[in-house]
Amino acid sequence: MQYFIQLIVTGLVLGSVYAMVALGFVLIYKSSSVINFAQGELVLIGAYMALWLTVSLHIPFLLSFIITLIFAVFLGFAIEKLFLRPMIGEPILSVIMLTIGLSVFLRGLVIILWGTETRVFPQIFSETPIKIGFVRISQVYLWSLILSVIFLVIFTLFFKYTDIGIAMRATADDQTAALSMGISVKKVFAMAWAVAAVVAAVGGVLLGNINGINISVANFGLRVFPVVILGGLDSIPGAIVGGFTIGIIENLASGYLDPYFGGGVREVAAFVVLVIILMIKPYGLFGLERIERV
Amino acid sequence: MLVLNNIEVIYNQVILVLKGVSLEVPDGDIRALLGANGAGKTTTLKAISGLLKEEDGEVTDGSIEFNGERIDKKSAEEIVRMGIFQVMEGRRVFEHLTVEENLRAGAYTRRDKKNVRRDMEMVYSYFPRLKELRHRVAGYLSGGEQQMLAIGRALMARPKLMLLDEPSLGLAPLLVKEIFDIIQRINKEEGVGILIVEQNAMAALNIASYGYIMENGRIVMDGPADKLKENPDVKEFYLGLTEVGKKKSFREVKHYKRRKRWLT
Ligand SMILES: Nc1ncnc2c1ncn2[C@@H]1O[C@H](COP(=O)(O)OP(=O)(O)OP(=O)(O)O)[C@@H](O)[C@H]1O
Ligand SMILES: [Mg+2]
Numbered sequence: 001m002q003y004f005i006q007l008i009v010t011g012l013v014l015g016s017v018y019a020m021v022a023l024g025f026v027l028i029y030k031s032s033s034v035i036n037f038a039q040g041e042l043v044l045i046g047a048y049m050a051l052w053l054t055v056s057l058h059i060p061f062l063l064s065f066i067i068t069l070i071f072a073v074f075l076g077f078a079i080e081k082l083f084l085r086p087m088i089g090e091p092i093l094s095v096i097m098l099t100i101g102l103s104v105f106l107r108g109l110v111i112i113l114w115g116t117e118t119r120v121f122p123q124i125f126s127e128t129p130i131k132i133g134f135v136r137i138s139q140v141y142l143w144s145l146i147l148s149v150i151f152l153v154i155f156t157l158f159f160k161y162t163d164i165g166i167a168m169r170a171t172a173d174d175q176t177a178a179l180s181m182g183i184s185v186k187k188v189f190a191m192a193w194a195v196a197a198v199v200a201a202v203g204g205v206l207l208g209n210i211n212g213i214n215i216s217v218a219n220f221g222l223r224v225f226p227v228v229i230l231g232g233l234d235s236i237p238g239a240i241v242g243g244f245t246i247g248i249i250e251n252l253a254s255g256y257l258d259p260y261f262g263g264g265v266r267e268v269a270a271f272v273v274l275v276i277i278l279m280i281k282p283y284g285l286f287g288l289e290r291i292e293r294v
Numbered sequence: 295m296l297v298l299n300n301i302e303v304i305y306n307q308v309i310l311v312l313k314g315v316s317l318e319v320p321d322g323d324i325r326a327l328l329g330a331n332g333a334g335k336t337t338t339l340k341a342i343s344g345l346l347k348e349e350d351g352e353v354t355d356g357s358i359e360f361n362g363e364r365i366d367k368k369s370a371e372e373i374v375r376m377g378i379f380q381v382m383e384g385r386r387v388f389e390h391l392t393v394e395e396n397l398r399a400g401a402y403t404r405r406d407k408k409n410v411r412r413d414m415e416m417v418y419s420y421f422p423r424l425k426e427l428r429h430r431v432a433g434y435l436s437g438g439e440q441q442m443l444a445i446g447r448a449l450m451a452r453p454k455l456m457l458l459d460e461p462s463l464g465l466a467p468l469l470v471k472e473i474f475d476i477i478q479r480i481n482k483e484e485g486v487g488i489l490i491v492e493q494n495a496m497a498a499l500n501i502a503s504y505g506y507i508m509e510n511g512r513i514v515m516d517g518p519a520d521k522l523k524e525n526p527d528v529k530e531f532y533l534g535l536t537e538v539g540k541k542k543s544f545r546e547v548k549h550y551k552r553r554k555r556w557l558t
Contacts, residue, residue, distance in 0.1 A: 163402060170388045170399040177386040180345055182374030182403035182451070 005135050007255040008248055013141045013210070015247020016148035021203045021220060022227040022239035023155060024196030030172040030234045031192040033092060034084065037099040039200060040221015041106035046072055046201025047208040047217055048114050051121060061124050068201050076197030080190045088189075107218055120212035144206040151202050152240055155195065159236060164191060172234065226270035230277055232287025241286065246270045295320050296342065296378070296455055296489070301356035301366070303334075303341050303511075305349065311337050313511040314356065319455060324481050324488045326498035326519065329508035330531075335491040336383055338508070339457045342489075343380035344370035360455070375403050377454035383491075384463065385440040387447070389433030393424055396432050396443055400450030410450070417446040420476050438469045445473070449480065455487040456480075462494045470494060474501055499523050 021043055028036045049071055053064035083102055087095045125139035159165040164187075171178040171188040179185055207217060227246045231238025253269035277285065296319040303312035312334050319325045327335050340346040341353050347370070358366040365373055388396050397417060401410045418425035421442040427435060432443060441461055448456050461477065462470040478501045481488050492498035499505055499519040507515040507528065515528070522528050 163398065163407075166391065166395050166398050167402055169391060169395070173388040173390050174386055176345065176348060177382060177388065178399070179348060179370045180343065180374070180380050180382055180386075181399050181447070182371045183399070184371050 002134060003255070004252075007251045009135060009137055010141060011248035011251030012244060013145050013247070014251060015244035016145055016152070017203045017206050017220075017243075018224055018227045018247050019152060019240045019243025020148050020199045020206075022224045022231065022243050023152070023236060024199040025224055025228050026231070026233060026236055026239040027168070027192045028196050029228075030236075031168055032084070032189050034095050034099065036196065037096065037221065038079075038103035038106060039196065039224065040218040041103045041110070042072070042075070042197050042200035043204040043207070043220050044110055044213075044215065044218040045075065045106060045204070046197070047204030047213045048110055049201070050205045051119055051208060051213060052114070054121060055119070061121070065205055068205060069198055072197040072201040073194045076194035077190050079197070080193035084189065084193070085186065103218070103221070107215065110218075111215060116215050118212050118214040121209050124209060140209050144210060148202065148206060151199065155199070156236070156240075164188075168192065223270070226274040228284075230274055230284055232284030235284065235286035238284055238286030242284070246273070249273050295361060296487070297357075297359045298338070298342070299357045299359070301338075301341060301358060302354050303337055303346065303351055304354045305351045307350075307352075311351075311511050312341065315508070315511070315513055316356075317506050317513060317516070319487050319489045321454070322481070322485045322487050323504070324478070324490065324502045326495070326502035326505040327489060327491045327508060328495045328498060328505060331493075333508040334511045335508055336459055337511075339380055339459055339489070339491060341366070342373075343378055343457055344368055344373040345380060345382075371403070374451060374453075377452075378457065379448045379451045379453035379455070380457040381444050381448045381459060381461065383459040385437070385444045387432040387435070387440050387443050389431070391432055392429050393432055393435070393443055394428045396447050397450050400447035403451060413450055413452065417449050420449070420480060421446050437464050438466070438473070441465060441473060442476075445477070445480075449484070449486075453486060455489065458488060458490045460491055460493060462492060462497055470497055474498075477501060495528070496523070 021039060024042070025036055025039045028034050046068055050064050050068040053059045053067055054061050059067070079102065083098060084095070087098055125143055127138075129136040129138045130142060159169060167178065167183045168188050168191060170181065171183060171185055175185055178188070203220070204213070204217060207213070207220070224243075227242040228239055230246060231240070231242030250266045250269050254266035257265040281287075298315055298317045300314045300316050301312055302310070302314060304310050315334070315338055317325070317327070327338060329335050337346070337351065340349070340351065342358055342365075344365070346352065353366040357364055360376060360378060363376070365376065365378075368376075388399060391399065394414070397414055398410065401407075401413070404410060418428075423439060424442055424446055427439060432440065435443065445458070445461065458477070461473055465473065474497050477488065477490070480486055481501075490498050490502065499522055502519045505516065505519050505522045506513050507522070515522070515525075517525075
C-alpha cells in the first residue's frame with residue numbers, strides 16, 4: 001500500500017509537469033492550429049536559463065526563476081514574430097515543418113551554449129523528506145507539485161476571466177468573428193507562444209530540480225503527445241487532467257511492471273492507454289466536439 | 295456619417311465583385327441594402343468593416359469615409375475602434391464561450407472597462423432571454439437566441455454604426471418581427487446608425503428610412519423606403535408580391551428607364 005501511494009504521489013508530480021507543458025502545446029494548437037514540435041525545446045531552454053542564472057551568475061534561485069519566466073515571455077514573442085508570423089496563410093504542413101526546424105535549431109543552440117553533459121541545480125530544497133500520514137515525500141517533489149498546481153490555477157483563471165484570455169478562446173473558436181470584434185489575432189498568437197514558453201520553462205525548472213538536466217529533457221516535448229491527444233488537442237482542462245492521468249499511469253506501470261519486462265514500460269504505457277481511450281472517445285477525453293445544431 | 299464613393303472591390307487580384315458602389319448612411323439613420331444572392335451585399339459590408347482583407351479582397355478604386363476620415367486602408371481592428379461594428383452573416387457566436395463571455399468579447403476594444411458591466415445590463419434589457427441564458431454555452435442556443443446574442447455582442451462595443459448582415463436568416467416570422475422591433479429600438483434609444491442587408495426586403499424596408507438595391511455588384515436603384523415599397527418592380531422582384539419564378543434580371547428589363555426614374 002505504501003509503495004502504491006508513493007507511486008501515485010510521484011506520478012502526480014510528473015503529471016503536473018506534463019500538464020504544464022501540454023497546456024502550452026494545446027494553447028498554440030487551439031489558437032492557431034499549429035502543432036508545435038518545438039515545445040520540448042522550450043522546456044529545455046527554460047531549464048538551462050534558470051540553471052545558468054543560478055549556477056554561473058550566482059543569482060538566488062527564486063530570482064533566477066522569475067527572470068527565467070520573464071525571459072520566456074520574450075522568447076515566445078520573438079519566436080512568434082520571427083518565425084511564425086511570416087508563415088500566416090501558408091499551408092499548415094509548412095508551418096509544422098517550420099516548428100520541427102525550430103526544434104532542431106533551438107536544440108543546437110543549447111548544445112553550443114551549454115554542452116551536453118548532465119548538470120544539476122544546487123540543492124535548493126532540503127533532503128529530508130516530509131512525512132504526510134504514512135507517506136514520505138521528498139521536498140523537491142512536494143514543492144514541484146505545489147508550484148505547478150499554482151501555475152495551473154493561475155492560467156485557468158487567466159483564460160476564464162481576463163479580457164485577453166477570453167479573446168484567445170474566442171479566436172480559437174472563430175478567427176474571423178474574433179477579428180470582427182476588433183480582437184487582434186496577431187496579438188493572440190503572440191500571447192499563445194508567450195504563455196507556451198512560460199509554462200514550458202516552469203516545467204523545465206521543476207524537472208531540472210528533480211532529475212538534473214541534459215539535452216534529453218527536450219524529449220519531453222514528444223512525451224506530452226499522449227497527454228494532449230488523451231485530453232483532446234484543443235482542450236485546456238483536458239491537457240491538465242490528461243497530464244495527471246498519464247503521469248500516474250506511467251508511474252504505476254513502470255513501478256509494477258518493469259521488474260517483469262526488464263524496464264521500458266513507462267514509455268509504452270502511455271501509448272497503450274492512449275490507443276484504448278481514442279478507440280472509445282475519438283476527440284480525446286475533453287476534446288471540444290463540434291457543436292452541431294440543426 | 296458613412297460615405298461609400300464609387301468603390302470597386304476585387305478578390306484574389308482578379309475577381310471583380312463590386313463595380314462602383316456608392317451609398318451613404320447618415321448618423322443615427324437606418325438604411326437597407328437589398329439584392330439577390332451573390333449581388334455583392336456582404337462584400338460591401340466587409341469592405342466597410344475591413345474584414346475583406348482577411349479574404350484576400352481589396353478596395354481597388356473609390357473611397358470609404360467615416361465622419362470624414364478615409365477608412366478603406368485601415369485594419370478591421372482600427373475600424374471597430376472608430377465605431378463601426380459588423381454583425382456577420384450566420385450569427386457567428388463563439389460556440390464554446392458562454393453568453394456572458396461572448397458579450398465580453400464584444401467589449402474587447404473598449405477603453406472604459408468599468409462601464410462594461412452596466413452595458414451588459416443594457417443588452418439584457420433589450421434581450422431579457424439572454425440574461426436567463428447568460429451562463430449557457432452559446433453553441434447550444436437556438437438560432438433566434440444566437441441572433442440576439444450576435445446583436446447584443448455588437449452593442450457591447452458601443453458602436454456608432456452597426457452593419458447587420460441578414461439578421462432574419464433562418465428565423466421564424468414571429469421572431470423576425472421581434473428582432474426587427476428591437477433593432478429599431480436600439481437605433482432610436484442608443485442612437486446607433488444601422489446599415490442592414492436583407493433578403494427579407496419587406497422587413498428591412500419597414501424599419502429603414504432609405505434603401506439601396508444592388509445587382510451584380512452595382513446599385514441599380516435607391517430611394518426612400520416608402521417609395522421603394524410601392525415600386526412595382528421592387529414589389530415583383532424583392533417583395534415577392536406578384537408572379538414568382540420568372541427569372542428576369544432586374545437590370546435587363548428597362549434598366550435605364552428605371553435608373554432615370556430613381557436616380558433623379
Ligand atoms: N472570398 C471571395 N473570393 C472570391 N469571390 C468571392 C468571395 N466572396 C464572395 N465572392 C463572390 O462575390 C460575389 C458577391 O458575393 P457576396 O457574398 O457579397 O454576395 P451577397 O450579396 O452577400 O449574397 P448572399 O445574399 O447570397 O449572401 C459572389 O459572386 C461571390 O461568389
Ligand atoms: Mg451575403
